[in-house]
Amino acid sequence: MGAVRPTTPLDRVAGAHDAAVLAVARRGDSVSRADLARALQVTPQAISKILGRLIGRGVMTEAGTIVSGPGKPTTLYRIVPSSRRAIGLHLTRSRVRGVVVDLTGEILERRELEIGRLQPVPELIETLALEARALAEVGSGELLGAGVGMPGPVDWGEGVYRGTAQPDPWRGASIRQLLLEELGLPVLLDHDSRAALVGETWSQPGLLDDAALVLVEDGIGASLCLDGNIVRGAHSHAGEAGHTVVRMDGVPCSCGRHGCAQAEYQAALEAGDEELAARILATIVVNLVRLVDVDRVVLGGRTVYTHHSASMDAIRDALAVGLRAEPWVHVEVMLSTRGTDLIAVGAACEVLEHEYGIPQALVGPG
Ligand SMILES: [Zn+2]
Incomplete structure (x- = not known):
């Protein structure tokens, strides 16, 4: 390795x-x-x-x-935007969204592939490699590598998908190493919410030094930038806000516990109760603000766009109530600037950051 x-x-x-x-x-x-x-x-x-x-x-x-x-x-x-390129792949259980970006993070090409079913690991690696090779055809600068962002738990340092408590064919897969062997290019693997935050810091340079990004896709994740540094934590799991409990003895969660924010949020949406779902999201945001004192909260992810007006109102109301005794605390809540490209672009930006000496777990052949 x-x-x-x-x-x-x-x-x-x-x-x-x-x-x-x-x-x-x-x-x-x-x-x-x-x-x-x-x-x-x-x-x-x-x-x-x-x-x-x-x-x-x-x-x-x-x-x-x-x-x-x-x-x-x-x-x-x-x-010189055209001097370098990087590939970003956003992997979910059912699709791969890919981009190739130039040195400024501008998208040169995007692709989307519906997989439709959970592929076994060798087939998954082939799928990722095929998408990466197609994207590598676009543009002319030096290709620095491919970044993959996927739902956690992911070990960024080891390049391994750790897996959930449920039966999971991807559990323990060394996705970074397998893809690097297949592609012959440097590869990086990260949690989707952290890739998203890196992408957002590229779009809003200097504005997200103390910020949380809450990503709502199939699950809920968060990532944090504190004092200008993106936080990873002891096990590369920092920001698992979806698995913080918002209701004692609540609905069962994929992690094996009950009442996790993510499980309660999904149950509320399935029951058609958008208002409750928005309040659960607002609770996560207020808890994050109370815990780590950020001044910006970015919302991103596919599910957020479907329900964003209810979510934004609920979050702003909850912050106004939660912070009313502290008029000096200002927290701005915003939608991601990158839409549904956010995670793929962020994974590509992580590859670009490595080029400038910002420590990234990008591992190349040899
Ligand atoms: Zn959970």
Whole structure:
């Protein structure tokens, strides 16, 4: 089994600066050294070194000059979106949604495949590889690898799907290793809600440093960004908000307990009680806000879009009641900017992040 590319502390500092410059460059047009120095609060000399590295790797380039007063004209720089590509695959029990994105996270192509039934692992790997190969045909930049986002529990570090308490043919499958052997490309495996949050931080750079993303697909998951870092936890399970209990002795859940938020939410929807389902979602959000003090909550996932107006109202009402004694606490609730592409795009963005020294469990051949 391949190892995660070693990242030294100095790599991380360099990677963080490179990533910060690219994050600024991703937002818009050409930038000068002075613009970048202001945005990163470092010296223009430091920016020159960073730009030298990024230009050397072909991910940024000079973009002409402007004259703004006497003296030497100012050189401008821009990102080269077509220089790199990454594939993102969103796997569920019944479908695979795939995208290939450029260096800025823009989608070059998307595909959707209904599987319709639960495939055994070898067949599943073939399906994922076929989708990835089709996406790899689009675009021209260096292909960095494929990211897979799927419902948990997933061990990000090991690249393994851990499985649920119910009979589960995918339980314990080393999806990352199997797919990497099949594709011959670096592969990364992550929990769908965490991939979604990475994708969202790319869409809203700098705004989600203390944020929760609540993902409602077949189940309910959450992911957290606290103090600017995406939280994974001791077992890579941080954010299993769907399996926090909202009713003692409630309906049985796939995890083996009773009254989990996810089981209660599904039972409410099956009973046609959208208002109760929205209140359960609101309870999860308020509990997260109380527990970890975030100022933004992003809602995403297929099921959210079907019921979003009831959900958003219920969440805003519950927050207004829950926080009424603390007028200094502001929490903004928003829908994901990425629609149903969110998880696939996020998994691709995780692959891109590895390119800039942000530690990611992307494992390549050899
Ligand atoms: Zn549960």
